[in-house]
Structures are given as C-alpha cells and as structure tokens.
Amino acid sequence: MSRFWAITICLLFCGARGWAQGAFTRPPEIVFPRDPKAVIDAKRDLGARGDGKHDDTDALQKGIDLSCGSGGNTRILYLPNGVYRVTRPLLVTSPVGPWIYGQSRDGVVIRLDDGTGAECAIRTHPSNSDPRSADWFMRTICNLTVDVGNNPGTDGIRFFSNNTGLLKWVRVRGNGRVGVNSFLNMNGPNLVQDVVVDGFEVGVLSQWMWGQTLSRVTIRNCRRIGLEVRGNAVAAEDLVIENTPLPVLNDIPNDWHWWGGILAIEGGRIEARGKHEAAISNSSVLYVRNLRTRGYSLSIKSTTPAGNVSAATLAEYASHEPRRLFEDARRSAIRLPVKREPAVVWEKRLTNWVCANDFGAVPGDNRDDTQAIQKAVDEAARRGKTVVYLRGIGGTDPNWYSLEGEVHVHGSVRHIIGLGFGRIIAGAKGRFIVDDSSAPEVKFENIQAFGGAPPVVENRSRNRALVVESCDLKIVGDGAGDIFVTNCSSHVELRRRGQNLWARQLNPEGTDDVGLVRNSGANLWVLGMKCEGAGVRVRTERGGRTEVLGAFIYGPGVPADDTRPLFDIDNGAMCLLGIREIAFGETYTVKVRERRGSQMREYRLPPGEHGWIGWAFYSGW
Numbered sequence: 001m002s003r004f005w006a007i008t009i010c011l012l013f014c015g016a017r018g019w020a021q022g023a024f025t026r027p028p029e030i031v032f033p034r035d036p037k038a039v040i041d042a043k044r045d046l047g048a049r050g051d052g053k054h055d056d057t058d059a060l061q062k063g064i065d066l067s068c069g070s071g072g073n074t075r076i077l078y079l080p081n082g083v084y085r086v087t088r089p090l091l092v093t094s095p096v097g098p099w100i101y102g103q104s105r106d107g108v109v110i111r112l113d114d115g116t117g118a119e120c121a122i123r124t125h126p127s128n129s130d131p132r133s134a135d136w137f138m139r140t141i142c143n144l145t146v147d148v149g150n151n152p153g154t155d156g157i158r159f160f161s162n163n164t165g166l167l168k169w170v171r172v173r174g175n176g177r178v179g180v181n182s183f184l185n186m187n188g189p190n191l192v193q194d195v196v197v198d199g200f201e202v203g204v205l206s207q208w209m210w211g212q213t214l215s216r217v218t219i220r221n222c223r224r225i226g227l228e229v230r231g232n233a234v235a236a237e238d239l240v241i242e243n244t245p246l247p248v249l250n251d252i253p254n255d256w257h258w259w260g261g262i263l264a265i266e267g268g269r270i271e272a273r274g275k276h277e278a279a280i281s282n283s284s285v286l287y288v289r290n291l292r293t294r295g296y297s298l299s300i301k302s303t304t305p306a307g308n309v310s311a312a313t314l315a316e317y318a319s320h321e322p323r324r325l326f327e328d329a330r331r332s333a334i335r336l337p338v339k340r341e342p343a344v345v346w347e348k349r350l351t352n353w354v355c356a357n358d359f360g361a362v363p364g365d366n367r368d369d370t371q372a373i374q375k376a377v378d379e380a381a382r383r384g385k386t387v388v389y390l391r392g393i394g395g396t397d398p399n400w401y402s403l404e405g406e407v408h409v410h411g412s413v414r415h416i417i418g419l420g421f422g423r424i425i426a427g428a429k430g431r432f433i434v435d436d437s438s439a440p441e442v443k444f445e446n447i448q449a450f451g452g453a454p455p456v457v458e459n460r461s462r463n464r465a466l467v468v469e470s471c472d473l474k475i476v477g478d479g480a481g482d483i484f485v486t487n488c489s490s491h492v493e494l495r496r497r498g499q500n501l502w503a504r505q506l507n508p509e510g511t512d513d514v515g516l517v518r519n520s521g522a523n524l525w526v527l528g529m530k531c532e533g534a535g536v537r538v539r540t541e542r543g544g545r546t547e548v549l550g551a552f553i554y555g556p557g558v559p560a561d562d563t564r565p566l567f568d569i570d571n572g573a574m575c576l577l578g579i580r581e582i583a584f585g586e587t588y589t590v591k592v593r594e595r596r597g598s599q600m601r602e603y604r605l606p607p608g609e610h611g612w613i614g615w616a617f618y619s620g621w
Helices: 012-016 042-046 057-067 370-382
Strands: 039-041 051-055 076-079 082-086 099-102 108-112 120-123 137-150 155-158 162-175 178-182 190-193 196-199 202-207 212-215 218-220 225-230 233-242 246-250 262-282 285-302 313-318 353-355 387-391 401-403 406-409 415-426 431-434 441-448 456-459 465-469 474-477 483-488 492-494 500-506 517-520 523-532 538-541 545-555 567-570 573-583 592-596 599-603 613-615 618-620
Touching: 039 042, 039 057, 042 057, 042 076, 057 076, 057 082, 057 099, 099 415, 108 120, 120 137, 137 155, 155 162, 162 178, 162 483, 178 196, 190 483, 190 500, 202 212, 202 218, 212 500, 212 523, 225 233, 225 262, 233 246, 233 523, 233 573, 246 285, 262 545, 262 573, 285 573, 353 370, 370 387, 370 401, 370 406, 456 465, 474 483, 492 500, 517 523, 538 545, 538 573, 567 573, 567 618, 592 618
Parallel strands: 039 076, 051 082, 076 099, 082 108, 099 137, 108 137, 120 155, 137 162, 155 178, 162 190, 162 196, 178 202, 190 212, 196 218, 202 225, 212 233, 218 233, 225 246, 233 262, 246 262, 262 285, 353 387, 387 415, 401 415, 406 431, 415 441, 431 456, 441 465, 456 474, 465 483, 474 492, 483 500, 492 517, 500 523, 517 538, 523 545, 538 567, 545 573, 567 592
Antiparallel strands: 233 545, 285 313, 573 613, 573 618, 592 599
C-alpha cells in the first residue's frame, strides 16, 4: 500500500458526526385522517384482527391491492398497532405502489407463522425469477416490523422498486435467510433508510441491481454476512453492523470484473465480541471514510492496490489511486459536512389535516388545480393547520392533477402529501414556493409527475428548510435555506452561492446539455445516485462544491461523436466516490471535463481500456 493511502488514525470526524450517530432517533407515531377515498384502515375497513391469533393474510393482501389502485384510486394502507399473523407471502403485483404505513414501528408486527417454508414474508414484485421489465415503481413500506419467525430458508422482505422505492422505519427480524433481499435484475435505484435487520444468515443482500442507497441501516446478529454487495453500486451512510462474523463483503461475481461491487461508505461503526478476521472483505471498488471498527484483526481485507488496513479507525480509504486531470488535485475528498434531514413532526391531530380535493382539486379533468391547492393552503394557514393532502389518483391517463401557476406554501403549513399516488403535471409556470413566510421546515411527500412535466419546488427563503421525499419535483434552490432530498427522481438546480443541499437516493434521468443536476456556487452532497441517458449528468460551476458517493450511470448507448461529458467541472470542485458506468452500446466518450480559468482538460479512457468504468475516487479540485 502506498504511503499516502496508509489510513490516518484520527478522531476529527467524531466532532462532526459522532460515534453514536449510527443509531437513529425514535421512529414516529403515524396517524391518517378518516377519509375512505384516501386511506384504507386494515382493521376498520378490511376486518384484520391484529391479535396475533387470527389469520390476517387475506385482509392485508386485499389492502395492498387496494392501495395500488385495484378497482379505483390509489390510497394509503394504514396498519394500526397490532400483531398481524400471515401464513403466506404478501405480494405486490401492480406496477405502481403500494403505500403501506404502520402506526408505529414496534407496535405493528407482520408475523409469518413458523415452519411455513415460504420464500419470504413480503415480496414487492409478482415474480421470483423474471423481472420482465424495469417498470415497477413507488413501493413504499414505512413504520412497521416484519417477523419471519423460525423459517431458516425464508427472506424477510424481497424488495424490488425502480426510480423511487422506500423502506423506512422498518425492523426485520427472525431466524431466516436474508433480511432485506434486493433481488432480480432491473431492480433499483431505491432507498433503505432507518431500518434494523436482526438475525438471518445475511442481513442485506444487494446484487445485480441498478443502484441502492442505505441510510442509517443497523444490521446485527447475522450468522454469516451483514451486507453483501456484488453487481451493483451501493452508497451507505452511518452503517452499523454488530455481532456478525463477516460484516461487509464487496465482491466480484463469477470473475466478471466489470460487474464487481461498487461500495462507498460514509460514517458508521462495525463491532463484535471476541476477535474476528476482517470487518470488510473487498475484492472490487471500495471507498470508506469516518468508520470505526472493534473486534476485528483487520478493518479492511482487500486484494486491491490499497491493500489491507488494521487500524480500527478509518478516516479515509480508497481501494485504488484517485483519478485526476490536474496533478495538484488533492488526494483526499472534499469532505463536505453531512447533515441529517430534519424530522418534520408528523401531525397527530387529525383536525389539522386539510384535503385539497375539498377545495376543488380534481384529478383527471384536465383543468388547472392551482387555485384549489392554493385555497387549501391559505385556509390551513388561516386556521393554524399544518397538513394539506391530495387524494391518490387512479385509472389510466389522463389521471393527474394540473398545476399551471404558483402555489405559495406559507404560515403553519409544513407538510404537503399525496395519500397514495399524488400525481401532478405542471405547465411552464407550475411551481410550489417556499419563502420567508413559510414554516421553519416544509416537507413535500409522495408527489410524482411520472412521465409528465414535473412541478418545480423552489426554496427562496433565507433560513427555511425544504424537505422533499419520494417525489419527482424539479428542485430549485434560489435562496439560503437548506434543502434535503430523499428518494427522489428529480432534476436539481442550485443558483445561489453558499446554499446547501443533501440528497439521499437521487435519480435524475433524461438528456441535457448543461446538467440534470447543476450546482452554481452551492454545496451539494449526494449519497446514492442513478442516471440514465446521454448528456451532462452533474455540473459544478462558479466555486460550487459537490460530492457524490455511490453512483450507477447507465447509458443505453451514447454516440461516439457525442462529446458532452458525464461530469462537468467549471471552476468548481467535485469529488466522485464509488462510481460505476455501464452501457449496452457505446459508453460516454468524455467521462469528466474540468476547467480551471481558461485551461480545460478532458478525461477520456486510454486506447484499449474498457468503456465501462469503476472508480473508487475521482478528485476534481
């Protein structure tokens, strides 16, 4: 291992993140309004007992189908506290949905009978073996526990979702095979956040996918492996693995070098009782920083040029030498401060929920709903209410709400949410505005254009935080307030110097000459990104600073004469940490274009080198 890549033993990062940050705060208690057009209550509406004795399989399966829009509009499937006994796997067969929310993570338990021999407790794809296409979207499972009982050959959740998909505030436990199995090719990207996996042979299996993000995931008491990665690009933050013989395996399947795992880890801890060989076993592309280990002879065992590491504290490690266009570019990453998204308080007083449909918002009639949504916001703010919701849409096109003008979110309103598939398609001026008259934190959730022109959501404020979760709104920063993006297939434009945006699972797609993600002078931190198409993916300019950890770039075929770069740096700083590009056709001719003053250089692969790239670290300072 080179002298530079010897790992620095330091505790500087502890002040910024802390040893204990891998443990997350308490999951919320969630309630929804009694609106049968928007919410299905498993006990009240479906007859589920939730007493741990009666078989609730049929009731829950019916609820999943209804949530996905079976026979009408999409809705939330709400599980009040209780133990829901199931005797076979719960299956998602619809291309879109479901939206499953439990009342509380520990109070809602979906428990599989012992000895069923089932392949899993929940599967979010109709097939175990044939993905057929990548058109399976918006799987959302939040705030509950899945217990596989004593079924050694059974997976907890077989999770399949594309573009957006979310497991959040979920506990998966039991004597099973794999806790969260991200199975089948064409899966991803999706996000696993604030999830605990306890037991199982393997905690999380992430392979043959198109990108996955693990945010604040805790894995413990696995019999063999905690996190297993191959044939995928994975980004992880605050990863905690406890009492597991091999916590992390990042591997190359079948000696297929270009399908080796790409893994970027930011923060966390790995520990076990006794003394084991290695916390991380790596034969592929690996970037790690701010990680602490205990109970292992080696923190990293790697066959790559950076080699093994025995130090228990890893400030920064890259499996391969950094790629650079300018010789004086630093050999360490920017290390932008990492900030957790604010916990926007879930409103439990149902009198504080306002339905925009009651003010005239109607999906599918091709009429502008701007005025109706603004009226709902204005009335909520006038009366001190906090949530404005849209009922989920259903049926075939046209089925969306239309937004032709601006909606100003102000006063007490802090949550705009679709209960189900909140589809909104915008005209040229369609946008939501957060400014200095808005609540301290404003959250948008479950708002998707899905093939149409998305509305803009713009933070113009000096100090209000904008939180966007499970949406495909175009996100614009034109102020100084922080922006947090979680599980979004969104384009991003940051226009002001010094503004901050933190993204977790970002999936911008399309073709663009300038950049699907554009950072003009701001600070942009991205954990997990998947893109497809031609043109510039990320541009950083005017002194902006960008870090991308864990990216899966898929080009369906880029013409050889297309010299638009994959990443564009114009008098700014960008570090790419754990990057995979593949293409079934031509890959990008220009991987990175970097300009300093009047000097411009391009990174093109040397003659004879494979067009697919797997980089541990690109340094553009």
